[in-house]
Amino acid sequence: xxxxxxxxxxxxxxxxxxxxxxxxxxxxxxxxxxxxxxxxxxxxxxxxxxxxxxxxxxxxxxxxxxxxxxxxxxxxxxxxxxxxxxxxxxxxxxxxxxxxxxxxxxxxxxxxxxxxxxxxxxxxxxxxxxxxxxxxxxxxxxxxxxxxxxxxxxxxxxxxxxxxxxxxxxxxxxxxxxxxxxxxxxxxxxxxxxxxxxxxxxxxxxxxxxxxxxxxxxxxxxxxxxxxxxxxxxxxxxxxxxxxxxxxxxxxxxxxxxxxxxxxxxxxxxxxxxxxxxxxxxxxxxxxxxxxxxxxxxxxxxxxxxxxxxxxxxxxxxxxxxxxxxxxxxxxxxxxxxxx
Numbered sequence: 001x002x003x004x005x006x007x008x009x010x011x012x013x014x015x016x017x018x019x020x021x022x023x024x025x026x027x028x029x030x031x032x033x034x035x036x037x038x039x040x041x042x043x044x045x046x047x048x049x050x051x052x053x054x055x056x057x058x059x060x061x062x063x064x065x066x067x068x069x070x071x072x073x074x075x076x077x078x079x080x081x082x083x084x085x086x087x088x089x090x091x092x093x094x095x096x097x098x099x100x101x102x103x104x105x106x107x108x109x110x111x112x113x114x115x116x117x118x119x120x121x122x123x124x125x126x127x128x129x130x131x132x133x134x135x136x137x138x139x140x141x142x143x144x145x146x147x148x149x150x151x152x153x154x155x156x157x158x159x160x161x162x163x164x165x166x167x168x169x170x171x172x173x174x175x176x177x178x179x180x181x182x183x184x185x186x187x188x189x190x191x192x193x194x195x196x197x198x199x200x201x202x203x204x205x206x207x208x209x210x211x212x213x214x215x216x217x218x219x220x221x222x223x224x225x226x227x228x229x230x231x232x233x234x235x236x237x238x239x240x241x242x243x244x245x246x247x248x249x250x251x252x253x254x255x256x257x258x259x260x261x262x263x264x265x266x267x268x269x270x271x272x273x274x275x276x277x278x279x280x281x282x283x284x285x286x287x288x289x290x291x292x293x294x295x296x297x298x299x300x301x302x303x304x305x306x307x308x309x310x311x312x313x314x315x316x317x318x319x320x321x322x323x324x325x326x327x328x329x330x331x332x333x334x335x336x337x338x339x340x
């Protein structure tokens with residue numbers, strides 16, 4: 001299912017699911033005639049299915065023959081043969097898959113939004129003895145900025161005044177408070193300690209370390225993995241094959257319902273949608289665990305990896321060093337050794 005269908009998949013899925021439920025409910029729960037129930041399913045196909053058919057046909061006209069083409073055939077055929085329940089299930093399946101993809105994209109985007117919200121919107125420019133607030137986006141190289149205690153550094157820069165410490169663990173994984181003095185480098189996104197320091201901006205906000213991290217996250221979400229393209233290409237030979245088998249079933253049985261049955265069973269949208277959902281979900285989960293996936297291609301290739309190289313701190317370790325064992329020489333007391 002193409003992502004451009006996702007924005008309307010929520011209401012289509014809800015509407016189709018409710019319509020199917022209303023059709024299947026026993027008469028004692030939902031008193032109604034069979035004709036009325038049929039009209040409910042027709043409404044599901046017309047109001048929910050035709051917009052999806054329109055989008056998929058647009059893809060076909062652009063030369064993108066995907067497995068979703070079988071869904072178009074299924075929906076149209078179900079209307080012609082008055083098999084409205086089958087058509088409604090196809091609509092529900094397609095919209096449900098697109099809705100899952102949309103949910104996964106939103107989940108991944110929420111991680112990115114959290115990264116963006118963490119950065120300050122206001123910086124403190126220093127001009128002589130005066131300090132004034134300004135938008136972070138307006139910071140230029142060589143601007144003098146004051147970072148007050150416990151604030152987040154808005155840009156990369158060099159300390160010009162003040163002494164203190166900064167927590168850079170969010171950027172480097174190192175658990176230590178890094179000492180800062182005139183001449184020390186400061187990364188955007190680092191949290192200042194107890195003392196105010198003045199820095200000279202060496203980069204614009206969009207070029208700073210933290211901005212590059214969010215840029216990587218955004219690119220990882222938007223980049224379409226090769227494996228998903230391969231899934232779309234499957235439709236190039238799978239769809240004609242499925243339609244041929246459906247045509248043979250109709251020809252050999254003489255019953256057009258056989259054509260619909262084969263096409264409905266052959267519609268592989270759950271398989272197709274599983275790939276982007278898995279990729280985007282993996283990116284989102286990795287981000288929540290502090291792992292940034294620069295290129296989704298790595299997720300496809302990881303099964304082929306035989307050697308891995310890790311940055312130890314914060315990856316293979318907790319990033320919090322601790323004394324777990326003490327071995328002293330003969331004649332030395334452990335507490336006495338620690339006292340030196």
